[in-house]
Amino acid sequence: MTNDPVLRTRKLVKEFDGVRAVNELDLEISAGSIFGLLGPNGSGKTTTIRTCMGVYIPDSGSVTLLGSDDPLAVRDRVGYLPEERGLYPKMQVVEQLAFLGAIRGLPQGEATKRARKWLDRLDLGDRGKSATEEFSKGMQQKVQFAASVIHEPEIVILDEPFTGLDPVNTRLLKELILEQRNRGCTIILSTHRMEQVEAMCEEIALIHRGDLVLRGGVKEIRAESGSNTLAIEYEGPPGALDGLPGVAQVHDSGRSARLQMAADAETQQIVRTLLDRVQLHAFSTEQPSIEEIFLEHVGHGAAAISETGELVEEVQA
C-alpha cells in the first residue's frame, strides 16, 4: 500500500440543467482509512459518489480513483452499496450474489463459490436457493453488503449502510465493515447518522449544497471547535432554557440538554443563571459532537437545503 490517496477529486463540477449538484469539490481520501462523507439529504453526496465512480461524467474537474483518471478502468477494484438498493425479487439468493460478483469481474465459478461462503458467513447458508423476495429487508441488506465486497475491492463506498437494521444486525455489519478495513480496504461511509461517524470514521468531509464545508480528522475537527459545549442534566419548567445569555444554541432533550456557548461567553456566568432557573443535577463542558458541528454548518439553512434538494431531484427526474 502506498501513501497516495485512493480517491482524489480536483475542482469537480457536476451540473444538472444549470443547477450545480457538485461545486468545485476537492476531496482526498487516504488508503486504509474509514472516511465519512457527510451531508444533509440532497447535498450532492450521491451525485459525488456517482461521478467518482464514472456513472456520471463530470462537467469539469478531475477524478483520480486508485491512481487512474478513468474511474471505469478501475471499477472492478471498487465496491459500492448504494443508498437506494434492491435485488432481483425472483432470483435465487446465491445466484444473485454470484451475478453481482460476476459483473465486478469475478469468473462465474469463483463468484458462485464466494457467494456460498458469504451466505454461510451471514448465517443464510441454508437459504441460498430461496427466492430473494422471501427474505426480510434486513437479510436482503446483508446480502447487498456482501455483494459490494464479494470481489474484495480496494475501496468500498457504503451509502447509508445501517438504515433499517436492528441493533443485532447493526453490530454484525459494523464487524463486517471493520473486517474489510483490516483487510486493507478503504471504506467510504456516506451517511447523515452522526453517531456512527463518530464511532467509526477517522476522517470526514462535510458537503452542503454541493460545496465542501468542512474536511479533516474527526478528532482534530472536534478539538478545533473547542470545548464550547455545556452538557447539563436538569429538571425545570418548559421554556426554562430559552434566552439564556451567552448561549448560542440549545439542544434540549427534556431532562438533559447541550448548550452551545457563544465565543465570548463565560461558563461560570451561564451556570449561575441556570441555577436560578432550573434544578441542575450535573454539568460538564465538552467538545462539540460531530452532530453539533454538522448542525452548526448546515442547520441554519435547513429550509434552503430542502429547496435545493428538491430542485436537484427534479432536474434529475
Place this chain on the structure above:
Amino acid sequence: MNFQKVFTIARREYLARVRNKWFVIMTLFLPVLMTSPVLIGGLITRADVDELRLLIVDVGTGQAGAIQEALEDIESFSLTVVGTRSLTASEFEGAQEGLRQSVLDEEIDGYLLIEPDEELGIRGRYLARETGNLVILGTLENRVRSVALESYLEGSGLDPERVNSLVRWDLETTQISAEGDEEGGFERAYFSTFMLAMVLYITVLMAGQQMGNSIIEEKSSRLIELVLGAVTATEFMSGKILGVLGAALTQLLAWIGLGLVIGLYALPMLAIGGEASDFDLLSFFDPGLIFYFAILFLLGYVFYSVLFAVAASTCSTSEDFQQIQFPLNMPVILSLFFVFYVITNPGSTMARIVSFFPPATPLVMLARINVLRPPLWEIWLSILLLVLTTAAAVWLAAKLFRFTLLMTGKRPSIGTVIRLLRVA
C-alpha cells in the same frame, strides 16, 4: 465495452427469461395453437368412422348397380355397401318405416335413396343417423354425380370422364418472381403469411413488454443502482438485448423443431394433409422463407426491445409504463393490419412504400416476401434500413440510459428527453 460483463448481464437476462413460465408456455404451445386451425379443420373433415354400412335403395332409376360399382375403392374412409334394393314408388312407401328402423337399430348406418329426376336424371338422398360428415357427403356426392353424368351422356358420343373434368375446371396460378417461378395456390401464401405474421406480432410485442417490465423492475427495486456501479449503461443494455435475443433464438429454434415434428409426424399420423385439406403445412418449410423470417424476426425483436427499453427507462413504475403502452404498440398493430392489405395487394405501390418503413418492415416485408416475392434489392434495402434504424436506436438509447435509468419520480417530457440527448 467489457464483453465479459456484457455476457454476464446477457446470461442473467437469458436465464430469467427462459425460466419464466410464460416463456415455456408460449414456446411449447404457440406452434400447437398456430396449427390448431389446420389440425381441427383436418379432424373435422376427416371421416372418423370405423366402417360405414350403406344400403342402396333404388326407386325406379335402374342405376343401383352402377352406383354400387362407383362406390368401390373409396380411400378416405371404409365403406361397405351391404346391398342394393330396387323398389317401386309404392313399395318404397311401405318399406320406408322398416328402413328407418334398421338404421335406428344400427343394422345399417344409412341408406342412399336414388330416385329418377326429370332434369338431372338421378336424384339422391342420404338418410343416416349422422349426416354431418363432410368427407362422406362429398365423396358420395362425387361418385353419384359421375354416375348421373355418365347415364345422361350415354349415346351422345361425349366422354363422361372429360365432361367430369370440365365441370371441375380450375384456374391455375403461377407466382412469378426473380428467384424462380412457383406454381401454387393463393391459399398457401395466405395462410402461411397470416400465421408467420401472427407469430412475429405476438412474440415481438411480448418481448418488448417483457423488456419494459424487466427494466421497470430493475428501476423500481433500485437494483439498477447496484448494477450501474459495476457496468456502464451501454454494457447493461447490450447485455439485456443479447439476453433477449438469445431467448428469441431459443424460441425460434424450438418452434422450427416443433413445427417439423407436427408437420412431418403429427399430421400424417392423424391422416391429415394433402387431400383432406387445402392447406399444406409443409409449405412453411420453404428454406428461403425461413431464412427471411429468421432475419426479420431477430431484427424486429431487437428493434422493438430497444424501443420498449427506452420507453421503460423513462418510467419509474409499471403504471407509468402502462400509460405509454398504446403509442408503443401502435406501429406493430398497424403493421399487422397492413399485412392483410399486402396479402390482397402484394404488388401495390402502397405495400412497397410501407415495407420500407423500418418499424413496419418485419411484418410487412415478410408478408410481401411470402405472397409475391419482391426483387432481392428491395428485400435487402429494407433489411439494411431496419439494421441502420436499430443501430441508431441502440446508440440513442445508450446515451439516454445513463440519465433515465437513474431517474425516479415523474416521467420526463419529450422536451426533457431531447434536452438530455443534446447534453449527453
